[in-house]
Amino acid sequence: MASKKLATQMSTKRPQKESSKKRLWKHMDAETTLLESSAFRWTVRIFGYTAMLYAAIVVLNTGPSGHEPLSPEYLNELVASLKSPALIAGISLPLLGLIASHLRSIQTKVQIETQQQQNTFSNYLAHRGQFNEFMQEEEPLKNISTISKWTLYGLLFPKAEDGNFEISPTLVSLFQSLPKRIENLRHDLESAKYNNRSMQAQIEKKIKDMEWDLREFTHADFSCDLNKEMFLCIQDKRIEKQIACIGALYECANFHSAQLEDSLLWEIQEKYVYCKTTISPQSMRERLLIWISNAAFPKGLQPESEGEREQELKGKLLYENRCKGGNDREIVIIDEIAEVIKDNFDEEQLHTINRILPPVINIYLNNANTSALEHKRELDDQRQDGNTSES
Known part of the structure; x- marks a missing residue:
């Protein structure tokens, strides 16, 4: 019980100490006025009380002057004796000016940051609105994927909320790596024959790796409803789907400004066409073989x-x-x-x-x-x- 009471007392005392610290010193921010600033108040207090104390000591230690009170001579003598306290009080004026200037700079900085945030948010909303119009008018992913346009927007422009409308570096790296990967796939397809499955695992792996990277941005389904025996025919269909995904991603990424180069897209499409040219004759022979075999x-x-x-x-x-x-x-x-x-x-x-x-x-x-x-x-x-x- 005693420990509980002690804990209760400590918990009630902590907020009081914190609140007393807050009352003792208040930092300057954009919402603080000059008179509310602790720096301003303590400067006035220190120099004001020091000057008043000094003036009181001077007055108390000043002997009788022999002049009548309130006479010009008496007042001149009194003013002369109070020059030093007045000088001490006057020293606070430039310090108070610096404090006021610093407070104005803080408020100006906050205003600029607030304006920048508002501009960034306005640009973000405008960019999203243009993307929405583009997706509704062009429908680049129609018959390719059912991904939400806002999910796609977040994947393509991950830093858009911060005002950075550059496309994802991952997508740029994907586009830059595809020509070489497609070329390697074409070499494997050249060695593949419709009635020989020796290259099947190698071809399957390379196509799946590219599909995995494309699925990260499109969530597309690359599965095929063809007979599983038609391996080359299935790969032919999957390559067609990849070509469609690449074109759609290119259009979406460049809807506002050209961030992916046209030459890069043309190179990728050219490599895919070579793959199609290589695989199509073999896939047709594969279909003929399976159809004739199943019928006979x-x-x-x-x-x-x-x-x-x-x-x-x-x-x-x-x-x-x-x-x-x-x-x-x-x-x-x-x-x-x-x-x-x-x-x-x-x-x-x-x-x-x-x-x-x-x-x-x-x-x-x-x-x-x-x-x-x-x-x-x-x-x-x-x-x-x-x-x-x-x-």
Whole structure:
């Protein structure tokens, strides 16, 4: 109980001591008036009391002058004796002037800082408003990401509230590093084949690393709903999504002023185009291989009848042909189909494949094979004629 009382007494005494210190000395700030300033008050007190005390001592120690009180002689003598106390009091005047000047400088500094803060906040609101208008009009992330525009704004301009509207250094570093990373990816894609998965892990890692960095700013979903067996096709789609993200980030970062160079964006897009040019032929052959394999040799849940599988394969092949500029009568992907069949199926499997392929495809394949045989015979005849002439 005694300890509790002691603690209570100490807790009640501390605020009193603190408040007494505050009453004893008050620091100057922008809200303090000159008369409220402790420096002003104590200067007046020290020099005023000192001068009054000195004057009292002088008056008390001054003997009778022999002049009548209030006579000119008496007053002159009194004034002469009080010069020193008046001098002491006068010394306080320049000090009081310095204190007043210092207080005015503090108030001016606070006013300038307040004005700067207001200007910074006004610029911040104006910048946000322009970004909002840009996002509503342009919609650069449409069909790419559902990230909030204000979340994106905070990621792109992390110091905007402080009046610094420079884009994130992380984004600048990302853009500067992409050309070399994309070039390394292209080298791996050149070594990748549609029917060889030896480079799969290496390609997957590099694409995922770039997606991770892009996801930091866009929160984009790079997943693909394609068949997992179509590895190159999936990577092709992911590269397309990355190209779209890069373009959107570039537009958002440069909506107010050009902070990312155009040449850097062009270099990145050029590298991505090289990747697309490299992977597209292989990804198409991969699709053809999987479609033909699933139609001729079904696995799991597939259409029961061979006719249904043939119709499904026909639709896919003709759609791919139209994407490459052909039509139902002109098959422009016949060389790729022939290459896929030749490289991946043996003689026994060819009978099943020929039966499942659409008639128009078989006709083109037969014509291609006939042309190849005739070309081979011509080459053989030319060799024989050459050997005969030499002999």
